[in-house]
Amino acid sequence: MTQRRTSIHGSWSGRLAFVLAATGSAVGLGNIWKFPYIAGENGGGAFVLVYLVCIATIGIPIMMAEVMLGRRGRQSPINTMRTLAEEAGASHLWRWIGWAGVLAGFLILSYYSVIAGWALAYVFRAAAGSFSGATAEGVASIFEQLTGDPERLLAWHTLFMVLTMIVVSRGVRGGLEKAVRFLVPGLFVLLILLDGYALASGAFDQGLEFLFTPDFSKITANGVLIAMGHAFFTLSLGMGAIMVYGSYLPERTSIARTSIIIASLDTLVALLAGMAIFPIVFVNGLEPGSGPGLIFQTLPIAFGHMPGGWLFGTLFFVLLVFAAWTSAISLIEPAVAWLVENKGMTRIYASVYAGIATWSFGLLTIMSFNRWAEFRPLSFVPIFKTYTVFDLLDYLTANIMLPLGGLFIALFSVWVMKRSDSVQELDMGDGAGYVLWRFLVRYVTPLAVLVVFLNVTGIVDFSGLLGLAE
């Protein structure tokens, strides 16, 4: 048996703290802001089905793999991968999984923080009663005023980055654990309330039908890639965030059980959000495929018309900010842990360094919504024709970097790491559960990622076979 390592960064106080922190990482803008708008853009039901299948067959197994690697290595993903590769007698190159993850986290946080800034701005709009009696045009104009003004976006982005770095600099227990304890339950309560409103709106059935009736002729190969990429994004997989959280996990916690709990909570939040939003979209004659502004242009209408709407609206956006906050922290944690381990920095210095770099890069996203709104850097590539700089950043990270990261994590866990080591670390025996996990990570994940990539790049075309749209 290998000697158990310990982390120099500390550890979670227990299993519940890990579940909350990992759920805090998973549940974020991805569930409430991104899932509804990409489901809307990609035709609804079929997209949702592909996403759910990806969560079950790729997401949960990869989450288990990441937690397992993290807990075994007990360091930042870069050093964990180096140590585990050495232990397995494999190439040092595997540590590049860690580096690619740090880069992905940095790129994602740079735009994530800008969007979280929108949510921050909306806390104040809601509290000031700006949505009361609002019409679709009214809320659209509030949204356009905000996103059209780079200085305002910059101010909110800056505030959000500062908030993030404050928690990161305080470390595992001091900052993170406390924040997540009331976030997740609070978010559930408010989403259910919004679903109640949607239920009474008269278009609930239409919303459900849009979300849950799959019509494969409405989804393209690229839509399938987006659904798969989103399964990684929403569960925070493929970049080391869950790996680094796993490195703070106490021994003797069931990795399988906790992963299933986290993935289920995450999926539930996304579906509750979708079920709240689409009825409001249909009742107000809005466009489901209207893009990143979707929740900011629909939910305020609901808040503007329900009794006590200003209060619920304020609470909702506060919780959205919290959800984004607990995810943002995990996006930068791999980089901060590495700076502490390898550069001998204190957590505070490491946080400031990483924070400033990410903040600066966020300017690209800010400009994408105003000064560069018409700039289409890759307009010569058909699928990127309408993509702004922000759209490209999002596509590159969520749909390419995270699935690729996940692919290599899968390959490492079952082709490189010794079977006996993964049996020991997963601690679920060598029975049916383990064999199923191993099968999914060994064959299903690599094949799925490969097939989807080949299809989107046009190297092989399976679209006809699956009845997908062109």
Ligand code: PFF
């Ligand atoms: N899972 C987060 C969300 O759904 O908003 C986003 C995210 C966090 C992605 C951490 C990746 C990550 F490593």
